[in-house]
Amino acid sequence: MKFCPFTGVDHHKKSVTFAASLVGRENDKNFNWVFQKFLECMGGKEPNCLFTDQCPTMKIAVPAVFKTAAHRYCMWHIMQKLPEKVGTTVTKETDFVSRMNSIVWDSDLEPFDFEEKWSALIKEFHLEDNGWLTYMFNKRQRWIPAYYRDVPLGCLLRTTQRSESMNNFFKWFENPRGTLV
Template identity: 45%
Template sequence: MEGKKPEYIITDQDPGIIKSVPLIFKTARHRFCMWHIMNKMPSKFGVSRSDYNDFMCKINDIIWDDELEVAEFNGIWEQIIEDHGAGVNDWFADTYAIRGQWVMAHCRDLRMTSIMRTTQRSESENSFFKRFEHKSVTLVEFWMRFESAMDQQRHTQKQLDNMDKHSSATASTHLALEIHTAKVYTYSAFQKFKEEAIFSIDSCRTGGFTERGELEVTTVKDSSTKKNFEVTYSPALTDNTGTRKASCSCTMFERTGILCRHIIWIFSASGIKTIPEDYVVNKWMKEYLRLRIFNSNGEGTENMQVIDEKQIAMSIMWYLDSICDQQMYGFLCPEIISQIGYASDEAVTILSKRMKDLKRKFYIAPYYDE
């Protein structure tokens, strides 16, 4: 990771992990998976209780709400627990005591916390890679199957990149900021920004203005949430690139990487027509700078392309053989494929193509079709 340490780590509540994380990742904040905790809550409360549905509905409303302030969450939680008599259960008291490690309202200060809330992403990766491996394979077989899985992920990424490159989004407002993001954001990110842009016009109004040194602090009234938010804005240029600084008490940009309606309102009122560079997150851009990656030999690869054609062909054969084996065709075995790896590049390529022809003949699930 080029020496970059994680800002926070999300795991389940395994006792061994709880002890190990602060010892190994001394500067990271350890968070608990929200899904794992919420999955235990029904049994702790009692699914047979008459007020079960009402309780779970109220709890879910505040647990997953990343716009609640800390004091708001604490007050509502305590009221719900009292109203439903859940305070007698020690599990709820213990879970509330560690709320700073899992509740959204208590993690608003962490970057991209609205995106990373559970271990679902790692679990989905586990599920994905299980399609390519078996517990009985050798280390060499595992590595080749892993490369095959990575090839498929890269192929999917290229498809998404191509869609973003050739698709066009349409702005819903007259705001220059929205027109700008339609050109530079991915389709999914632009849809989120568009929603905020519409709300900025329909729901936001200025409720007050003060100056704090070189900063301007504007109270923005948001009729959609019936709350007031403070936007701190620096109208002067802050560096040589001309970047202007702004922050909002709703912390949406910090949590999601998308500008909130309140900052959009202030930027638009200030005549800013393009989003300042500091507020365009690479993750949401169509054309963003990919970090350099390396193959198994430590050699740099460009644009996520695997340079070794023989390695690609071997990966395809590992995948096709596993599929054939599952469908009881099994025309190759792992030992044979391992030996093929020592053959010439030309021989491996020819065999790989013939295996794909057999795959089509037997109506095996499509993969690497040319």
């Protein structure tokens, strides 16, 4: 079973869990149903933005149900793939990862600055032929904060790992008679 939380940010920049579901299979039929039920619970109001991993069924289900919400990719999930996709020599024996993190997590960069810094880093480490990095650069509008500043609170929601809210949810789930903090 997959746990699917709907976590947002309140006006105080605190995580809030709006809903959650358990899904037996990750397919568009199940996600469509979950998303429809979420919309019903929210009185038909769509979120401004949804952050998911790069699950192929999410690419189908999100636009099928949410007509106005921006669909973005979870930066944390993407960055977790970096060592596998780039190789351990570069990621373990150099400062590549810390420098890449300083570029992709920087919500103050303008798109031009991001592209310039990304290109310089890729060139410095001779990664111009890395297909995954090229693919991720081409998808930068979906996961780099500089490209979705126009989405309200978008830069606060770069990741699905809003742990405070999730920790509170799991504490409640372990003791359902308790209350959510």
